[in-house]
Amino acid sequence: MVKNPTIRLDANDNVVVAREEIPKGAQIEAEGITSLQDIPLGHKLATRPIKKGDPVLKYDTIIGFAGEDIEPGTWMHSHNVLMDSFAKDYRHGQDYRPTEILPPDERASFMGIRRADGRVGTRNCIGIFITVNCSATVARRIANYFDEERLADYPNVDAVVPFVHEQGCGMEMTGEPMDLLRRTLSGYIRHPNIAGALVCSLGCERNNLQRFFETEGLETGKSIRTITMQETGGTAAAIEAGKQAIREMLDEANAVTREPCSAEHIMVGLQCGGSDGFSGLSANPALGKAVDILVRNGGTAILSETPELYGVEHTLTARARSPEIGQKFVDRFTWWLEYNKGKDTQINGKVSPGNNAGGIANIIEKALGGAKKGGSSSVNEVYLYAEPVKEHGLVIMDTPGYDPVSATGQIAGGANLICFTTGRGSCFGSYPAPTIKLASNTPMFQRMRGDMDINCGTVIDGDATLDEMGEEIFQRFLDIASGVKSKSEELGVGEDEFIPWPIGALG
Known part of the structure; x- marks a missing residue:
């Protein structure tokens, strides 16, 4: 069976996406058009005439406006799909539909680590934290001492991890900058x-x-x-004191056993990075299907990267549990637009070179795909960066689009798993919450098997449905939450990806 070389996402769309590289002059029978240029994999081509200034529609959503008169078969990308402002109807809460949560005895379960306060962990780590970068070397030296050989006697301890950063001094004492750092660390x-x-x-x-x-x-x-270097006697003395403190904690940390826990205790931070034209067609919506399953099981998912949701925020405010929650989200965009005024940043239109090469024309198209990670569940709350997440279901946390900073905020908020979609390829990992990486296309998955956990490219290939991929992803949530190592854990990636948001003036 010959597969259609393009993918149509909605009957109202005036573009389709190339499932494969399409040469100039190729007949696209399903659309009744001929390609007028070579169309790269994952890029778009017009299916009907579009007048200059008219909307370009993908998923029946505006992703930009035609920069010239367009003929059917034309390659549609950043050169002729222009970003411009347009009126949005936020419809705060008008599409809110509460999710039907499964009864407790019908919910999925995983083997988790139940803490004294009732919260449930997916990993069992000892962390070494610093108040200021001046103590970074001490933290790393202490952690390096507790290598695989020395931890062999503590099989229930997953790792001793240093969480170092570049902040803590020479920065604003009052207001947002110091509050962000302290909230993240705590x-x-x-x-x-x-x-x-x-x-x-x-x-x-x-x-x-x-x-x-x-x-x-x-x-x-x-x-x-705690250890204070100036009081302990300097670097060497602090390192020795730190080793002793960790030794004293190891026995108690090791005295845990995994036990069956409801999936309601899983909190997943949703991330995407190195996106391509397929991310919004396969990995992101498949993850959205898994999120919907998780929410029905009483769990929580955190949608973030606020600047990368710009342009489709009205589709999320309409799903807010209340008008007040919808307005909270809009208020964060107001902050971001002011913060980025006059700057060459994504929220002002230009995506990264890798995103662009992968078929994404502008931030609105990227946002359209990124928002699909949140599935169809209603938005139950909006949080500031690194705030403790207390609501279940789908929530939003305001974070930058930069993946390590965004995931750091989500983990600080309580995420015990991170799920990361990518089309160009990502080597991201995280501690103490493991990262699961989803590939949007099969060629990249095959090229980067050592880093990718799941291939969602089978959706593009026509070998799996989004519902089937959602079920597979949700099962991987349960497996990795139960202690199965993700690819990034096997590689030991994640120690350097702890990056609190460095907002504010330095002096």
């Missing part, structure tokens, strides 16, 4: 995947250790220890 320290935490400080930094603990309501004890 979110990780309290995370259900962290069995014990060691917090290292220099002693004179603006992010003062004592003030940090007071502000965030943290207290030292068996599972939270």
Whole structure:
């Protein structure tokens, strides 16, 4: 059976997507057109005449406006699909439909780690945190000491991980910058995947250790220890004191057993990076199907990367649980548009070179695909960066589009899994919440098998449906939440991907 070389997403669309490379002069029988140029894999071509200034429609949604009069068969990309502002009807909450949650005895389960406060972890790590970059070397040296050989006697401890960053001093003390850093650090320290935490400080930094603990309501004890380098005697003494503190935490951290837990305790941070023209057709909507299943099972998914949702935000505000929640989301876009005024950033139209080469014309088209990671569930809340996520179901967290910064905020908010879609290929990983990577197309999956967990390209190939892929992804949620290692974990990737949002002035 010869497969149609193009993919039509909606009957109202005036473009289709090339399933394969289409040479100039090829007959597209299903559309009754002839290609007027070579059409790269994952790119678009027009299916009917489009007048200059008229909307270009994909998924029956405006992704831009024709920059010239367009003939059927024309290659449609950033050179002739122009971004412009247009009126959006936010329809706050008008499409809200509460999800029917399965009864507790019918929900899926996984083998999780139940903590004393009732939260459930998917991993069991000891974290070494720093208040300021001045203590980064101490944290890394302590963590490096506890290598695979030394942890062999503690089979239930997944890793001793240093969480280092570049902030903590020479920055604004009041308002958003310091609040963001402290909220992020405390979110990780309290995370259900962290069995014990060691917090290292220099002693004179603006992010003062004592003030940090007071502000965030943290207290030292068996599972939270602190070291101040200036008081301990310097670098070498702090490293030795840190090793001893970790040794004292290991026995208790190891004394855990996995037990059956409801899928309602799974919280997935949704990410996409290195997107291509297929991301919005396969990996993203397939992940959306898995999210809908998770939500029905009482679980939680966090949609983020706010600048990369610009242009389709009205499709999400319409699904908000209340007009107030919808307006919260719009308020964040107002902040982003002001913050990026006059800057060469994605929210002002231009996507990354890799996105563009993969078939994405502008940020609206990218947003259209990115939003599909959230499935069809209603939006139950909107959170600031790294705020604790307390609502179940689909929620939104305001984060930058830069993947490591965005995922860091989601994990600080409580995500115990990250699911990352990619079309061009990503090598991302994360601690203490493992990352599951989904490939949007088969050629990339085959080229990067060592990094990819699931091939959603079978949807493009015509060998699987989105519903089937959604079921497979949801099952992988359960497996990896139960302790099966993801590809990034097998590679040991994730230690350097802890990047709190560095907003604000430095001085």
